[in-house]
Each structure stands twice: as structure tokens, then as C-alpha cells.
Amino acid sequence: MAQFATGITVLTARGRLxxxxxxxxxxxxxxxxxxxxxxxxxxxxxxDAILDARSFGVSVLSTEQEHVARYFASRGREQGMAQFERxxxxxxxxxxxxxLVGSLAWLECDLAEVYEGGxxxxxxxxxxxxxxxxxxxxxxxxxxxxxxxTPPAARSA
Numbered sequence: 638m639a640q641f642a643t644g645i646t647v648l649t650a651r652g653r654l655x656x657x658x659x660x661x662x663x664x665x666x667x668x669x670x671x672x673x674x675x676x677x678x679x680x681x682x683x684x685d686a687i688l689d690a691r692s693f694g695v696s697v698l699s700t701e702q703e704h705v706a707r708y709f710a711s712r713g714r715e716q717g718m719a720q721f722e723r724x725x726x727x728x729x730x731x732x733x734x735x736x737l738v739g740s741l742a743w744l745e746c747d748l749a750e751v752y753e754g755g756x757x758x759x760x761x762x763x764x765x766x767x768x769x770x771x772x773x774x775x776x777x778x779x780x781x782x783x784x785x786x787t788p789p790a791a792r793s794a
Contacts, residue, residue: 642778645702647709648675649694649735650686655718657735658683659710661777662757663695671764673746676757682716687748687760694734695744699772700784702739706775707782731765742769 643661650656660683662676673695677684687693698706705724714720718735725738729745736743746762753759776783 639780640778642776642783645698645706645775645777645782646675647696647698647705647737647740648677648683648687649696649737650683650690650692651694651718651732651734652686652690654682654686654689655721655735656682656686656716657709657720659706666761671767672749672761673744673764674759674761676754676759678757680756684758688751690732690734691748692732692734692765693746693748693760693762694729694732694736695742695746696737696740697742698737698775699739699741699770700775701772702737703775703782705737705739729766739772740770741772741774742767 646660646663648658648660660675664674666672666674721735726735729736731745734745744764745766746764748760749763750761751758773784
């Protein structure tokens with residue numbers, strides 16, 4: 638699967654188990670009604686955070702946010718809302734979930750269904766609000782981050 642290029646998102650949840658996590662297992666499911674899904678390991682903190690909050694946010698990252706992707710993929714950061722103090726964010730209009738400044742798009746979702754998928758859960762979300770910014774997409778392929786329009790072999794790490 639490392640050869641399949643994906644966009645990069647940061648999933649966020651608010652509440653007593655507030656958390657953020659870099660994820661590339663995310664996709665659109667339906668336009669009418671608007672629905673998306675994300676897949677999260679059942680051992681990840683994000684898993685329990687989404688179940689507890691019954692909602693989640695999605696920030697689709699731009700090429701300018703590789704450092705943000707790396708930050709939310711690291712395990713050594715603060716817990717709870719304190720982890721958001723190191724990034725620029727704003728509260729979602731509907732849920733108050735942290736959404737990241739500078740992203741290509743933002744979604745706020747209510748949790749609709751949870752399905753088992755091996756060692757992950759598949760979270761199906763009803764999109765309650767959506768907006769978009771601008772820029773180029775940050776991609777993940779071949780085990781690394783790449784900028785949209787730049788061939789992986791041409792970009793140095």
C-alpha cells in the first residue's frame with residue numbers, strides 16, 4: 638500500500654479525551670448526504686477520542702504543513718487540548734473541534750457509524766460543516782511526504 642499516494646489529514650476530537658492525529662486513511666463516501674470515513678487503529682488514542690466525543694474534525698493539509706503532519710504523527714507531544722498550543726488552529730463553528738489554520742479544507746463531522754476493519758475501526762461521519770482554503774496538497778507515498786506536482790524522486794528529504 639506504500640505505493641498508493643494519498644492526501645494527508647489531521648483528525649481532531651474535542652471533549653475530555655481531546656486529541657489530534659495525522660491520518661491518510663480518509664475518503665469521501667457520499668455527496669448526498671455528505672459523508673466521509675476515516676480509519677483509526679483501535680489502539681490509538683484517537684480511537685477513544687472519537688468514540689467519546691461522537692464527532693470529529695478533519696483538516697486536509699497543504700504542502701506548507703508538513704511540519705504539522707509530523708507533529709501530529711509524533712508520540713511525544715502534550716496530551717489533551719495542550720497539544721494544540723504548538724499549532725495555529727480555530728474552533729469549528731458547529732462542534733468547536735480544533736481545525737488547523739492553513740489547511741486546504743476543513744470538515745466537522747458527527748459520528749454516524751463505527752465498523753470493525755481488522756485492527757482498525759472505520760468511522761463513518763456525517764459532514765455538518767465544510768469549508769476550504771487554498772494551496773497545494775501534501776501527499777504521502779513510498780513511506781514519505783511529497784508535494785503535489787513534485788515527483789518523489791525529484792524531491793530531497
